Amino acid sequence: MAGMISAPRRWFARFAAAAGLLVAVVALLIAPATPASAHAVLSSSAPAASAVVPTGPSEVVLTFSESVRKVPDKVRVIAPDGSRADRGEPTFEGAVVKIPVDPAGANGTYLVSYRVISADSHPVSGAFTYSVGAPSPPPQDTGDNSRANPVVGNAVKVAKFFGYAGLALLIGPALVLAALWPRRLDRRGPARLAWSGLGLVTLATVADLWLQVPYTAGGGLFDVTGEGISTVLGGAFGAAHLVRLGLIAAAAFLLRPLFTGSAGRADAIILAVLGVAGLVTWPLAGHPAASPAPAVSVVVDTVHLGSMAVWLGGLLMLAVFLLRRADERELGAIMPIWSRWAALAVSALLLAGVVQGLIEVATPSALVNTTYGQLLLVKIGLFALVMGVAAYSRQLVRRRIAEQRPGAVRRAVWVELAITAVVLGVTATLVQTPPARTAAETAGVEAGYFSSTLTSTLLNIQVELDPAERGNNSLHLYAYTKDNRPQPVVEWKATAALPSAGIEPIEIPLLPLSDSHATGEINLPASGDWQLKLTARTSDIDQATVTATVPIR
Template structure:
């Protein structure tokens, strides 16, 4: 027993420490205009970046940097999957430009990156602004911890409330369970406020302690912030409505009354006759109305979780949101009930009373597990997108770990159920339930990480994401200077080379003949001539390079600038390693 709990504690600690790395992005960059790595003739008045999902630009974190490092972007316009960035003409327009962006995806997670394009000819890439990728370590740690606290808070509300309402022994004090509900409300509220406080820092990449009033206001007035404010309102209402509903019900004694007609004194007076019975009319009692309000508020509060996560950014959001609510409600009822049993009821309750409570709870727990598994299966199918994503993506592998832990918990639950059916409510049952609770806490931690990891359905979009990869370089001989760009520098035949030729004094130079070759250095192979031709009139040439094997290639440009003047320049390119 002690060894099992120690193992679960170590595993839980590892799970909470591992997410310190930045969370994966959930919207991929799938295109831009100008295209990534492209070379265009004139400076654009607007650039666009296209994503696989709707995004919201982070204020001040979407920029276009000119070749000399000057920021030339204006106010960003976002609409759906595309962000538009107006740009003014740079003071030195020729060279390589950098589009640096940071946006918030539809499921509230940050996405950062950079794309380059060139005007006239490639040049050195401008320095990328700081904090364009990944959240600050303080935020990366705080986010999953806050989510775990929020999930724990919900379980501490639902489980004790369920027992106090339906299964609480009449002679046991309700103070401890009521206190646990208040703790659950406080934890959930704290986690929600923490989520509001870290959302802006997720977007900006800044430390958690640098939150400004303006950033907090921007978050609060967004859809994400309004949903979390709604959750806080629900928690406040539950704090008022739940305590009176869960107090020990008062026993009232009804004294039957016989209503008779007036008695007439005197001869010939008729015998007293009972008044006609009045059929009672069904009424909605204040207690029943309060219970209905609590259920409605609870459902509304649970809805805010999937609506601020993965579930809202899928092809079937209504299905995934509904499945998310059912999944979380079933988890909270099951795990919260186990915690209530472990902390309050398994010790100090007469075995005869446990013999009444445990069979009912066992049936409820089994039903909660069925709904938990069904809702989880719906979510997994939609979020994974394909069966291979189960073992090919980080999301799928983490899901497999969660399923494995869940299987162990269900095995422990099955053992506890057998003990209940055999009326064994002693030490063995307590030990089994404690292990079940400990493993379930690990499932909560895994869930808090899972909502931060890129879903399997996004893997294909990320595989197609543009990254601005490629290479630009300037080579010089005594006859000329050549600037060139190779894109995308990948294995295969489809690598475009775009070159620009200049005199030593910087004036454009038109070549008489262009040649380019590529040779693998290790293992050493013969140089292979590659197709390239000049663009007339002008100082440009366009061609392609083939890299059939991974390794380092020597690329040689041989350019004839007159009938007799010819020179070669060379560089190396590493491909696929």
């Protein structure tokens, strides 16, 4: 009778799992396609940054390096008086964003600020100014497009960490229970560990979806709107996470017989398919799907993630259960097999990591000079350390010390687990950091434009340095009275110095373009915080001197 009851249940579980997989596949097929690229950067604009145009434009056009998607109410044009100059919703056509603007606006400096979503689901923000007629002190955007909420940013990293931890707690125990667990030992402890892993993955996936709304919009933890949720779910990020939830629901039906030891071969095959499909959703929602070689990046990232889960989860099963409960004969059979599995997982992890690193970093200089590259170096160093501990553990296995003195192996395994937990934390930060290749491209595409208004008791001076990086730079100076009217200047003087590098003040030749506007060219040979000293003489006896610190990349 028991067999007659269990058979229908098993077939129902298989049917439910197959149905869940079918739903996930359909969701993938209907998910919106996005082009392969990286973090978007602003390639050009019309009017151009810092341009002075004779009449107000009817629209501002932003052209990015890739297709971008809208963040509600985060593309704005601010008039000189601080009011909104944009009229109506901007239009998004691939990489081009068109913002309708009132052409009858007042003369002065306008601020264009934007926050959009790039192909890898990360927000990209920035701002620049242009002037109509003549420059004026630039306005401020009270919407604060460019600043990400630090609480949300950290919460996203925590959710990523728990997602990775959940994978290890689920995949490692499931694999050990299916292939290495001695029949005489109780399965309830490992099963609870695996169920907790499934719960963590589910919770992290839901948290990812929730946090993506304020993360892209720049709001707080609870700044979640229906429009924001619709925007997230309508993109590749949302589709990948919904697919993952469907696969989790499908897998849950087949995990119970696996954990109790009653799963058949067909159950194991379906679970393996569901597991691989679920792993693929991680790279599909991140940098790999937007890399220069998306197919390769998705495959190697899936291998990287799966190898990590097998290795870390298997180590946890050894430390918590097998090395404590299994006898010498059982360990003699288990440890050589596990040692081969671990070697294979580590090899796959290393190979996939190298390939993915080459794709995401692109150049040796980007490895050293970008945050992504530096984090990758930290991860490599930690990985080398854990590899040394793993080699020591394998030596103990080969010398058959694991069966005779399991405590020594258990201590080494716990050290591996501790270091690998740190590696997971670095990885959670790494996946939220713009790839090194993107940072390197951004440095070449997006000018490091510097603008600041300096005040004195006599007048205000607006200083603009473009592109604010090593090499040739254009300097523009504008003088204004205290009530923001153009201030005629009889004579301008300007110098630039870099005290930290021992560079004495360099005089900057200036050419007056109007009574209140002067320009000059200077070559800044080194990176650092340059000190600009600016003097404006307004009469034979009146003059003002101001200073500015300009960070040069």
